[in-house]
Amino acid sequence: MGKTFHKPLALSDQVTHYCPGCTHGVIHRLVAEVIDELGIQRRTVGIAPVGCAVLMYNYFTFDFLEAAHGRAPAQATGMKRVRPDLVVFTYQGDGDLASIGMGEIIHAANRGEKITVIFVNNAVYGMTGGQMAPTTMPNQRTTTSPFGRRVEEVGMPIKMAELLAALQTPAYITRQTVIKPKFVNKAKKSIKKAFEYQMAGQCFSFVEVVSTCPTNWGLTPVEALRWAEETMLPYYQLGDLKTPE
Amino acid sequence: MSKVLMKGNEAIGEAAIRAGCLNYFAYPITPQSEVAEYLSRRLPEMGGVFLQGESEVAVSYMIFGAAAAGERVFTTSSSPGISLMSEAISYMAGAQCPAVFVNIMRGGPGLGGILPSQADYLQATKGIGHGDCRLLVLAPASVQEAVEMVMMAFPLAEKYRNPVMILGDGLIGQMMEPVEFPDHLKTAPSNKNEWAVNGMETRKSDRRNLIRSLYLDPEKLNENNLILKAKYDRMKKEEVRFEAYNTDGDYGVLIVSYGTMSRVCRTAIDQLKERGIEVGMIRPQTVFPFPETAVEKAAGKKSCRVVASIEMSMGQMVEDVERAVKGKRPVQWYGKCGGDVPTPEEVMTFVTSLAA
Numbered sequence: 234m235g236k237t238f239h240k241p242l243a244l245s246d247q248v249t250h251y252c253p254g255c256t257h258g259v260i261h262r263l264v265a266e267v268i269d270e271l272g273i274q275r276r277t278v279g280i281a282p283v284g285c286a287v288l289m290y291n292y293f294t295f296d297f298l299e300a301a302h303g304r305a306p307a308q309a310t311g312m313k314r315v316r317p318d319l320v321v322f323t324y325q326g327d328g329d330l331a332s333i334g335m336g337e338i339i340h341a342a343n344r345g346e347k348i349t350v351i352f353v354n355n356a357v358y359g360m361t362g363g364q365m366a367p368t369t370m371p372n373q374r375t376t377t378s379p380f381g382r383r384v385e386e387v388g389m390p391i392k393m394a395e396l397l398a399a400l401q402t403p404a405y406i407t408r409q410t411v412i413k414p415k416f417v418n419k420a421k422k423s424i425k426k427a428f429e430y431q432m433a434g435q436c437f438s439f440v441e442v443v444s445t446c447p448t449n450w451g452l453t454p455v456e457a458l459r460w461a462e463e464t465m466l467p468y469y470q471l472g473d474l475k476t477p478e
Numbered sequence: 479m480s481k482v483l484m485k486g487n488e489a490i491g492e493a494a495i496r497a498g499c500l501n502y503f504a505y506p507i508t509p510q511s512e513v514a515e516y517l518s519r520r521l522p523e524m525g526g527v528f529l530q531g532e533s534e535v536a537v538s539y540m541i542f543g544a545a546a547a548g549e550r551v552f553t554t555s556s557s558p559g560i561s562l563m564s565e566a567i568s569y570m571a572g573a574q575c576p577a578v579f580v581n582i583m584r585g586g587p588g589l590g591g592i593l594p595s596q597a598d599y600l601q602a603t604k605g606i607g608h609g610d611c612r613l614l615v616l617a618p619a620s621v622q623e624a625v626e627m628v629m630m631a632f633p634l635a636e637k638y639r640n641p642v643m644i645l646g647d648g649l650i651g652q653m654m655e656p657v658e659f660p661d662h663l664k665t666a667p668s669n670k671n672e673w674a675v676n677g678m679e680t681r682k683s684d685r686r687n688l689i690r691s692l693y694l695d696p697e698k699l700n701e702n703n704l705i706l707k708a709k710y711d712r713m714k715k716e717e718v719r720f721e722a723y724n725t726d727g728d729y730g731v732l733i734v735s736y737g738t739m740s741r742v743c744r745t746a747i748d749q750l751k752e753r754g755i756e757v758g759m760i761r762p763q764t765v766f767p768f769p770e771t772a773v774e775k776a777a778g779k780k781s782c783r784v785v786a787s788i789e790m791s792m793g794q795m796v797e798d799v800e801r802a803v804k805g806k807r808p809v810q811w812y813g814k815c816g817g818d819v820p821t822p823e824e825v826m827t828f829v830t831s832l833a834a
Contacts, residue, residue, distance in 0.1 A: 296678060301565065
């Protein structure tokens with residue numbers, strides 16, 4: 234009987250710095266599995282964000298460029314335009330992509346850059362210690378919304394996938410999650426499609442992944458999974474918003 | 479190639495192409511938008527990349543992304559735009575990525591004006607962004623020199639794996655002058671596969687490359703800063719460029735001036751000579767590294783009684799001149815910074831007041 238489970242080649246041996254119950258590890262693995270399956274490790278460049286995944290390059294085995302906060306889609310644009318043969322993806326959190334990087338993501342999407350964006354939405358700034366993000370849920374307590382997000386003051390959380398889907402150019406926009414095994418396989422399929430569309434030179438591809446942050450939510454890992462399912466999923470609905478077919 | 483009459487901005491665009499740089503990202507801003515207009519036609523012809531970004535911030539990171547992949551890339555902007563790009567320049571210096579940034583300076587601060595200025599001197603020469611970062615800064619005084627400096631800038635950026643800036647005032651961009659283009663540069667970016675993030679398949683080994691400026695370990699960060707400092711020190715040793723004018727004989731006043739302003743000073747020096755007043759000039763062609771030794775030496779001449787920093791700013795380069803002169807001679811400043819270039823007459827009046 235052959236080996237049925239192994240570590241993807243695209244993942245390194247390093248132990249991650251992620252907190253217990255954080256879903257970055259699962260999403261990293263999915264990206265790595267997809268890169269292995271597509272056989273693109275040697276021509277892929279990842280753009281690492283500012284945020285919890287800032288050190289993600291330590292956990293992968295291919296070329297990486299570090300981004301400034303929010304600027305990853307611009308860096309990916311520059312790289313992909315001068316080296317269209319490379320596979321370029323960004324991996325960004327919600328503070329990074331939906332706040333400081335709002336301009337860069339909208340314009341990269343609207344130009345139809347042939348890049349892939351993995352958008353990890355856990356409704357909070359993780360690395361800086363749990364501040365309110367544009368995706369923070371109404372009444373959600375964070376270190377800068379200690380009484381809960383007051384939507385009458387700061388507005389409703391931004392649905393990035395819907396916002397980008399409103400543009401005519403970007404063609405693959407989807408929202409997935411990894412909070413339950415049944416969702417993980419679907420998320421992987423979406424990530425794979427996103428890379429395949431890029432490789433075919435077809436379109437800008439965007440995969441939002443609803444994620445957890447037990448540490449900054451002040452919950453146990455199990456409670457965090459439940460909170461994401463009960464609070465985030467009704468608002469951040471799963472599924473494809475746009476496909477090129 | 480024979481001489482052609484060309485606007486500075488267009489010549490800068492053409493010079494980059496001849497330097498083997500076929501990648502350009504930009505955001506329009508007066509007084510340099512003609513570079514983008516010119517290259518939006520020329521680069522597609524050459525099979526190159528032209529992209530108008532959504533902001534100077536985004537453009538500077540497109541430059542970072544392209545540079546990280548080891549390709550020659552450049553952008554052009556003007557003062558307020560350069561302020562927005564200074565963040566990426568700091569990241570690129572920290573991450574050791576080469577690229578060329580052209581600043582066709584306009585008046586400031588804030589929106590300032592759209593006419594020529596040299597008021598970004600301190601910004602360009604004293605570490606443009608946050609952290610210990612420096613740029614190699616070339617300051618052309620004519621369209622011809624702008625062309626030569628653009629072509630020189632790419633190999634310099636690659637030699638140091640550091641951003642290089644062309645610091646020209648608005649007149650350099652807007653003026654038309656006859657220009658002769660040197661032959662195409664034959665060099666390609668060297669050793670890029672050793673450090674660039676251009677896919678592991680470009681390398682013989684299985685090594686993966688990583689480009690970053692983050693070092694959470696204080697010792698590692700200090701180490702990186704020492705590497706950068708060694709490069710800046712090497713620039714000071716190897717890259718100082720300047721031109722001396724009328725410094726062979728005796729002179730009572732030494733002018734230090736660069737860019738368009740130095741050409742006005744040159745006219746003033748010629749006219750003063752006819753009146754029997756001798757004035758020498760050191761014209762920095764690199765403002766970082768600043769030609770300290772040349773200025774010190776020229777100021778130290780027995781006949782020289784006073785040194786004048788003449789610039790289109792409210793006294794920025796004068797700080798470097800003072801540092802170079804080391805208190806051995808009095809240093810005076812003259813300048814204007816509204817957008818109109820001081821006339822030779824104004825310079826002569828100032829210089830004669832010093833010579834008196």
